[in-house]
Amino acid sequence: MLDAAFFRRWMTATAASVDREAERLTALDSPIGDADHGSNLQRGFHAVTAELEKEDPQTPGAVLTLAGRHLISTVGGASGPLYGTLLRRTGKALGDAGEVSEAEFAQALRAGVDAVMTLGGAAPGDKTMIDSLVPAVDALSDGFTAARAAAEEGALATTPLQARKGRASYLGERSIGHQDPGATSSALLIAALTEAAGE
Amino acid sequence: MLDAAFFRRWMTATAASVDREAERLTALDSPIGDADHGSNLQRGFHAVTAELEKEDPQTPGAVLTLAGRHLISTVGGASGPLYGTLLRRTGKALGDAGEVSEAEFAQALRAGVDAVMTLGGAAPGDKTMIDSLVPAVDALSDGFTAARAAAEEGALATTPLQARKGRASYLGERSIGHQDPGATSSALLIAALTEAAGE
Amino acid sequence: MKMLINVAETVVADALRGMAAAHPELVVDVDHRVIVRRDAPVEGKVALISGGGSGHEPLHGGFVGPGMLSAACPGEVFTSPVPDQMARAAAAAVDSGAGVLFIVKNYTGDVLNFDMAAELAEDEGIQVAKVLVNDDVAVTDSLYTAGRRGTGATLFVEKIAGAAADEGQPLGQVEAIGRQVNENSRSFGVALSACTTPAKGSPTFDLPPGELELGIGIHGEPGRERRAMMTSGEIADFSVGAILDDMTPRNPVLVLVNSMGGTPLLELYGFNAEVQRVLSERGVAVARTLVGNYVTSLDMAGASVTLCQVDEELLRLWDAPVKTPGLRWGM
Amino acid sequence: MKMLINVAETVVADALRGMAAAHPELVVDVDHRVIVRRDAPVEGKVALISGGGSGHEPLHGGFVGPGMLSAACPGEVFTSPVPDQMARAAAAAVDSGAGVLFIVKNYTGDVLNFDMAAELAEDEGIQVAKVLVNDDVAVTDSLYTAGRRGTGATLFVEKIAGAAADEGQPLGQVEAIGRQVNENSRSFGVALSACTTPAKGSPTFDLPPGELELGIGIHGEPGRERRAMMTSGEIADFSVGAILDDMTPRNPVLVLVNSMGGTPLLELYGFNAEVQRVLSERGVAVARTLVGNYVTSLDMAGASVTLCQVDEELLRLWDAPVKTPGLRWGM
């Protein structure tokens, strides 16, 4: 079972890996974007960890809705509302249970990813964060490590794609050959699950 | 004796060597100036040669006053009024004789250089065109070739000087170590005398 | 790339402090990142609120004031503002009855954040309408993209809708005018150099000497196409051509010849001469021309052209007095 | 270095054509390189004429219009105009009786060419007075130099003397006001990059990453000193410090925080915040602040600060309406 402490560790681990990888995320956002993805997420996850300290939410659902809310109100850009919605909807789907099973979490995360697709209108193959989130959710029934591998693979697989959503799409065919920054940060988010689980 | 045709050849030869050396003059005007000396003089001497064609002045004095007038009204910058005054005053000092001796020319050119010193307030050693014009005039009694050597030596000798006039002076000690562009173009002007004389 | 800054993290806050000092006629809330007209809320007047990533100055903060925006919300550099900013601006700038018009450039981030802000404002009982600006003809097959970007036309929408709002026109009508201006507008931009964001500290893309990017946006993204360097005249032919391929003006146009930031006014005026030549060759009548730094992309060298067809009413609203840091006439 | 131009030779003429197209309220004589107010000559009004090398736009052409200059004479890039231009401007702009005031930045070339123009104009029976602008404190031991350069204060002199002239004040008084403004003004500038002139096509000096030039002028010359890169706050300390070492304002000051061309408004506003901090620490009261591209040096990155002490009368003239492409308020 996963408790509030697990989800707090998830957020902390994500914040740490975003800090480590911020320059790389911004660099990926340069050739096909506007060179801000790393600093966007850094700002957001710093706020999330600070607010988790301050408000100390007691259920998995509360941890994630709080995180989502603060991403929305600190990140901006496309990724702020999208990641914010992902965590908020996942959190809402978890309700107010004090602990949730991995299967319940997998189902909730799918609801979150569906909400991102509805909000942003992106489908798999559009070269967005969806391309690592969807495979990760699909693999989650096989455990966090499987989800992590699927997300990382999904991120790498965005390289040959032509973007159809987000600002990379303005480049047309010139977006081909570059890995998507949002898919890359999604893989970090999923990878942080294994850290939170101590795997 | 030097006739109007000689002075026209002087101007044409100067125009040609300014064309050849324009990039170098502008390059010299970069580290201690504003990177326009070459194009300034090109614009001026193109106008001079065109006007000499058109107006066809018949005396040495008329050739030089016309040249000076057109330098003033086409060059701008510091060098326009200074070179314009140099030629205009030299021309005026030659009066309306149809031919002048080398000695008369030397005396007239000294009047021209004096006028430049009065107008610009520069003395020898201030790192300006004066530093090649004054030695050239002094050497003119020994012939054009001697004047040319003196002017070239004077231009080279500006390198170690600290500028006290013109925009190089704003640099203070940082003007040391660079050859003055105006002294360099003056050396071209004097050198063109030997070409005009077929020496 | 050197910048005249303290540290990257405080660039936007520092700029807002400097703006506050230079413009006592504006209320600049540095902490919450909202710039509001000092006389807001004006009773019975529709409030116009815009915003977007920073780095495009004077857009949007420089267009706050009588005759134009009621408030602006600056995000981080090239990053859409967050919903809280627009919600706060709406609360500060709006007369409860008249409603608020959001002017939103068509970028995924801007659209999502303004939409969330609209929900927040509506929760407070504020009526919200929205004009989406999408004038950039460089984005062609918009079925397969996030759609056309909003660029130079934003200035036309903000000015003309702003004039209508200041006349006391109702929300629906101000919105309709804003949409009409957007529909009548097209832009095309070129870059001679990439820009450098404070966060990255180096140019966002490599552009070798002797090449230029055609069809760039205003966020340091590369354009649609890279070509060998062209003359000012050729660039005008290409840019105006791209616009006129997409729109055939029947009415006279407003012309915006805009520097991306790094191109000096001397070059920009020369480029305007070529733009006007092409327009005259193509039989397009020019009503007004604006040349300068208006919708920039940090220090990027390059320029964009925006044309906006105007009838007599739109031209009247364009000519109406405006008093902002970035655009001012008649008062 | 790429430029948005056709060829280097036509840069100034192209820009004037573009200016003519954008500003029908000005008479732009492209062939003779004179920009004149359309309403000139105004009966009984002193004519204000300025000019200088191009590359500093909007100075001077952008400051022609009601409340400021009567005419401007643009030279080649960084090259003083020729006397014929000023003589022609004087003839076009001046009411025979009232006389003309030349506003001349203190550079050898500008001084010589304007002096020659004064002779020509006086030959035509026009009374000529002159204000020499020399505000740049970076040039220190002026006994051994061509004297202090004229930079940012030119804007203050043109605006304030222009307001006095438009009120109908006589030549002697307009001249006295112009001189007073100059004497009350000091400037200091820094460069983060060199500029590129069209004629040379490459930067006028090498400035390695991590270094800046302190005490630069507006013609792409290097400054007095090169140092390791400083923060915006440190640059403000140094620049304002250099000015206040030379002048102790008793009255409030006008502040001009000016981009050299390549520094974007976002950074410039941030720099203004630091300038205002230093002024407040040093107890200098600020009457008005202007932030933007006003006296530029092509695409040079960097900024300059100009302070001008004003009494009530000078402040009144500063605030008076002005209507030019580069500076406009109140009409």
Ligand SMILES: Nc1ncnc2c1ncn2[C@@H]1O[C@H](COP(=O)(O)OP(=O)(O)O)[C@@H](O)[C@H]1O
């Ligand atoms: N419509 C969308 N749906 C899903 N993800 C998107 C969408 N648009 C953009 N993204 C993701 O957002 C990432 C960019 O985030 P970020 O750089 O923070 O925002 P912005 O593009 O506004 O600068 C992209 O790499 C992409 O993965």
Ligand SMILES: Nc1ncnc2c1ncn2[C@@H]1O[C@H](COP(=O)(O)OP(=O)(O)O)[C@@H](O)[C@H]1O
């Ligand atoms: N006061 C002066 N007297 C004599 N020569 C001068 C003076 N000031 C400048 N010069 C000369 O003019 C040259 C610069 O000419 P130019 O570059 O054409 O004009 P500017 O300095 O106005 O750009 C200098 O190299 C110097 O030789």
Ligand SMILES: [Mg+2]
């Ligand atoms: Mg981005």
Ligand SMILES: [Mg+2]
């Ligand atoms: Mg020079």
Ligand SMILES: [Mg+2]
């Ligand atoms: Mg962004």
Ligand SMILES: [Mg+2]
């Ligand atoms: Mg010069």
